[in-house]
Amino acid sequence: MIDDPFVTHRSLLFTVAYQMLGSASDAEDVLQESWLRWADVDRSQVRDPQAYLVRIVTRQALNRLRTLSRSREEYVGEWLPEPLLTSPDVAEDVELAESVSMAMLTVLETLGPTERAVFVLREVFDVPYGEIAEAIGKTSAAVRQIARRARDHVAARRPRVQVSRSEQQAVVARFLRALQTGQLRELMEVMAPDVVLITDGGGIAAAALAPIHGVETVAAVLARANRSALLETTAVWLNGEPAGRLDLDGEPSTVSLVVEDGRITRVYVVRNPQKLTRLDRPAELAR
Structure with missing residues (x-):
């Protein structure tokens, strides 16, 4: 057949x-x-x-x-x-x-x-x-x-500086570790001064309605999530690159990072549950 x-x-x-x-x-x-x-x-x-x-x-x-x-x-x-x-x-x-x-x-x-x-x-x-x-x-x-x-x-x-997968993995691991422990200083050190945080809650989950700019503000927002909920972080592969899964009081979120010159310049957090239904098995992609 x-x-x-x-x-x-x-x-x-x-x-x-x-x-x-x-x-x-x-x-x-x-x-x-x-x-x-x-x-x-x-x-x-x-x-x-x-x-x-x-x-x-x-x-x-x-x-x-x-x-x-x-x-x-x-x-x-x-x-x-x-x-x-x-x-x-x-x-x-x-x-x-x-x-x-x-x-x-x-x-x-x-x-x-x-x-x-x-x-x-x-x-x-x-x-x-x-x-x-x-x-x-x-x-x-x-x-x-x-x-x-x-x-x-x-x-x-598009991001101007491409980093190796090993460097991306190292930065992601450092970021997730700092997020898990709530270490504000560690978070600030792993992010660029002009880092931007974008969160998507879709009006369903709590999220900022506009991008958040600047390392101090972004780090404070991220550290606050650790203090306000039971947070678990897991390194995963999302969209072909090292990333993280966050479980806040049992509710999943994902975090994807743009790394340039060894520091994070963009943080993308998806919290809308309607967009998080495909985290159980890898998607089959091809070209």
Whole structure:
């Protein structure tokens, strides 16, 4: 029996949808919609099933993204991507790991839907311009211009200094240890002076409604969490990089860090329980 191409390429299709949407639950919905469309296709007319499926998923994800863009404007507080538990193996593919990192996904949120689709397909999955044009209903020349603008936009906002996984793990371990013990000085030493803390509670869990700036203020806020609740910290792999799981009085949160020059410059904390339903088993990502 020949495997259905949709099943064969499912991890790839999920990764495309997730990178376009920043939400695993929405990505799963897109895959369900795409599967229904694929089921009606005359397979004998499809020369390249993978490319055909990527086009279907792209179109469905674009439709979903345009709808989500409006609803996210009404989101309570800061909106962060849905964190994914990943295996350490994902980090072996450096480009894939960077493309699904919390830092990159937050940058992609600043792109328009079409720019985001073009960037993801071209820069991450190396889809030819002609195929992208067919997927989004533009000319190849227009896609090239969109890709150039999106590249420049992302380059201006992504972390400028890449660190090794071992250095990231060491900084994460030090941060979690300081957080667990409530050591204010340790927290301040591991963070950059201009560190920014962004928390996402979605109006459901307690979270700051705006980014918090500055090492003293951020450290004080983080240390306060230790004093106000029973806190357990666990090192995990999230979105292809070392990160942490926090359990505050039994309620899970995740923390992802951007490390530059040995210090933390961004702290992303997701507390919205609707975004924390996939922490039991690693997501299967591929490109």
